[in-house]
Amino acid sequence: MTAPLLICEGLSRSFGGVKAVAGVSLSLTAGMVTALVGPNGAGKTTCFNLITGNLRADAGKAMLRGQSIMGLKPHQVARQGVARSFQDLRLFTHMSVRDNVLAATETSAWFWQPGGAAARRAREAATEEALARTGLTALAEARAMDLAYAERKFLSMARILAARADIWLLDEPASGLDLSSRRRFGELLKEARRQGVAICLIEHNLDVVTELADRIAFLDQGKVLAEGEPEAILRDPKLAAIYFGDREDAA
Known part of the structure; x- marks a missing residue:
């Protein structure tokens, strides 16, 4: 087994009396796609x-490559090799x-770069390679x-x-994309996975999760309730009830 690039253990964060993240442990491995799935407010972002x-x-x-x-x-963190996208781009x-x-390639805030x-x-x-891979070369200016x-979504990926x-x-990353754009996005992620990138995505489109994810961590109320292969997690009726807001069925 390849050692994980990133290991998180017991991450917690409260806002006032609300426990947004409560002891989350997670590992990301090169060449694997992990999806964080759960209802709104679960603590994913x-x-x-x-x-x-x-x-x-x-x-x-x-711990990133064994270092805190x-x-x-x-x-x-970004200069240590962790890239991140945002919902608001x-x-x-x-x-x-x-x-x-x-600008994303520059290693210093100074106008002149080392x-x-x-x-x-x-x-x-x-x-130029990133523009080509995302289909943005013709829009470069x-x-x-x-x-x-x-x-704009593909610019964020570029x-x-x-x-x-x-x-x-x-x-x-796939929210608001039409089917053709989702397919292009999926190919970008699959190529990155083949190149050994460790990917973690928050995604509400379960079709995208099923197609791309190697494993799922299901979060609810700041805790990881389950981890495993997408098929097993998405077919769990209790987790489905939580995801779709029917907590009485999940009890």
Whole structure:
């Protein structure tokens, strides 16, 4: 068995009296897609925020390649090879598509980047490759704000591709996509999995989960209720009742 790239143990976070995440343990392995599934408010996005440093955990730990990343800031976690997408995309809307992607390859906040001309050419090559893989080459000079919704989704994915991270945390990446776009998205993830990327996605479309996920972690009220292969998890009547809001049937 390949050792997991990322191991989380006992992650917890409360907001006032609400336990948003309560002792979540999770591992992400190279070449595998893990889906976080559960009803709204289950704590899925909060888990991502704890891993990436957008929120501080009250308890627990996150180990990346055997080293703790707890307490690191989001940009520091990103530079360790953890790429993340958001439900609201968070693009630089007034910048061009190409510049949005190029920005994801830069390793410093300074206008001038380290590494000289060779490093600049490598960043530009990564940008052009990401644009090609997401079908955005022809739109490279367009402003992000002028893209259609699906194109913005793929721009978000292009930024992740260009960063060449080996762990992807994707928050509802297929939401709002038509069938053709979902298929393109699925091919991107399958190719990344073949290349050894560890992927974790939050997704409410169970067809997408069934097609792409190797395993599922089912969350409810901040806790992992079950983990396993998609078929077993999605066929569990108690979990289905929780997911669709019928908690009396789940009792």
